[in-house]
Amino acid sequence: MINKVISGADEAVKDIKDDAVLMLGGFGLCGIPENCISALLKTGVKGLTCISNNAGVDDFGIGLMLKTRQVKKMISSYVGENAEFERQLLAGELEVDLIPQGTLAERIRAGGAGIPAFFTPAGYGTEVAEGKEVREFHGKKYLMEEWLQADFALVKAWKGDTAGNLIYKGTARNFNPMMAAAGKITIAEVEELVPAGELDPNEIHTPGIYVQRIFEGKDYEKRIEQRTVTPRN
Amino acid sequence: MALDKIGIAKRIAQEVKDGSYINLGIGIPTLVANYIPDDIEVVLQSENGLLGIGRFPYEEHVDADLINAGKQTVTMLPGSSLFNSSESFAMIRGGHVHLTILGAMEVSENGDIANWKIPGKMVKGMGGAMDLVASAENIIVAMQHKSRSGESKLLKECSLPITGIKCVKKIVTDLAVLEVMPEGGFKLLERAPGVSVDEIKEATAGKLIVEGDIPEMKI
Numbered sequence: 001m002i003n004k005v006i007s008g009a010d011e012a013v014k015d016i017k018d019d020a021v022l023m024l025g026g027f028g029l030c031g032i033p034e035n036c037i038s039a040l041l042k043t044g045v046k047g048l049t050c051i052s053n054n055a056g057v058d059d060f061g062i063g064l065m066l067k068t069r070q071v072k073k074m075i076s077s078y079v080g081e082n083a084e085f086e087r088q089l090l091a092g093e094l095e096v097d098l099i100p101q102g103t104l105a106e107r108i109r110a111g112g113a114g115i116p117a118f119f120t121p122a123g124y125g126t127e128v129a130e131g132k133e134v135r136e137f138h139g140k141k142y143l144m145e146e147w148l149q150a151d152f153a154l155v156k157a158w159k160g161d162t163a164g165n166l167i168y169k170g171t172a173r174n175f176n177p178m179m180a181a182a183g184k185i186t187i188a189e190v191e192e193l194v195p196a197g198e199l200d201p202n203e204i205h206t207p208g209i210y211v212q213r214i215f216e217g218k219d220y221e222k223r224i225e226q227r228t229v230t231p232r233n
Numbered sequence: 234m235a236l237d238k239i240g241i242a243k244r245i246a247q248e249v250k251d252g253s254y255i256n257l258g259i260g261i262p263t264l265v266a267n268y269i270p271d272d273i274e275v276v277l278q279s280e281n282g283l284l285g286i287g288r289f290p291y292e293e294h295v296d297a298d299l300i301n302a303g304k305q306t307v308t309m310l311p312g313s314s315l316f317n318s319s320e321s322f323a324m325i326r327g328g329h330v331h332l333t334i335l336g337a338m339e340v341s342e343n344g345d346i347a348n349w350k351i352p353g354k355m356v357k358g359m360g361g362a363m364d365l366v367a368s369a370e371n372i373i374v375a376m377q378h379k380s381r382s383g384e385s386k387l388l389k390e391c392s393l394p395i396t397g398i399k400c401v402k403k404i405v406t407d408l409a410v411l412e413v414m415p416e417g418g419f420k421l422l423e424r425a426p427g428v429s430v431d432e433i434k435e436a437t438a439g440k441l442i443v444e445g446d447i448p449e450m451k452i
Contacts, residue, residue: 080357102322102364170298
């Protein structure tokens with residue numbers, strides 16, 4: 001097996017240059033590449049285009065990179081948890097493309113799967129449709145949407161092996177598998193890294209072919225946005 | 234008396250059919266889950282990648298890797314499944330999710346819905362709402378009949394940027410249950426207890442269709 005293991009987050013992101021296009025996995029703060037984001041804060045790389053469902057919160061996730069003004073453009077579906085984001089956007093300091101969540105997921109999937117465009121009903125008749133080709137199939141109108149690809153995809157998994165195979169946990173899977181396939185270079189950070197052969201091939205979510213670099217992350221904070229509980233009694 | 238949020242949720246719960254797969258939006262729609270009758274089996278879908286949402290966890294079972302689309306910590310019921318975001322919206326677009334219940338800022342008399350943007354004021358994004366309203370076979374809106382400033386939210390045409398066109402089938406507000414007619418117009422089906430037809434007429438800016446006696450909701 002080809003060994004994809006590298007030393008850690010600093011090595012993983014060291015060749016990410018100014019103006020790179022990145023994909024970052026996660027839904028809210030669930031399943032985000034915490035270690036890679038910390039490493040990017042250290043390199044200080046600027047002018048980034050970040051494709052990610054959300055933009056983190058003010059003091060965690062991509063929100064940290066917004067604060068340091070490393071992000072030029074966000075491509076997301078929902079950015080409501082981030083006041084700094086809203087401020088930069090209304091002040092014209094940040095570009096943003098808001099995309100329906102399913103369209104975003106499918107554009108990334110298409111990018112990894114070699115499908116340059118597809119048709120979806122989402123957004124037909126709304127301002128999302130402006131400038132897009134509309135086609136009718138079986139009496140319903142659809143918008144043409146193009147694939148998304150990235151210079152680097154930063155994904156987070158629960159377990160991974162030295163060959164780059166990944167398994168995600170719970171709803172931390174979200175956008176990570178499609179992004180892994182849509183990055184020219186995909187960097188996977190995992191909570192537990194094991195030798196090839198230890199993960200059951202039946203249970204692999206992301207086959208190692210999509211992953212170029214893998215490392216075991218550390219100090220995962222896994223912050224919770226809405227801690228909702230059922231009281232005991 | 235106009236219904237409170239729980240009243241709206243209880244009334245919508247009566248619309249839920251046995252054996253259906255349902256996506257619940259944030260806010261009042263999430264509350265609907267608490268009032269679905271025990272003899273009705275449904276599966277709740279969360280667009281971030283879960284079928285079979287359970288109740289909130291006990292404190293010691295809170296898991297940062299298990300949240301719903303509102304980013305709240307949840308549990309999984311027996312028989313749950315997990316999947317990625319692309320698969321999640323394939324389920325939605327493919328028509329496998331039968332019912333979508335969501336909130337709205339405005340609904341027009343032809344079934345357009347606006348719930349994602351207030352130009353110059355609010356830029357949060359549409360999340361999964363545009364995909365959901367473009368695809369579900371049944372879409373029910375849960376909202377207040379009027380805005381906080383007292384403007385009707387049931388309009389001839391939406392004034393805000395729309396989320397989807399001609400998609401809303403039914404609306405449950407604090408005042409009434411209304412059906413959006415295929416040819417246009419809000420058909421009044423039920424009144425909230427103690428609310429008169431005149432009060433509903435006064436609160437509805439779009440075309441209101443009133444035929445015969447309008448019964449009170451049974452909550």
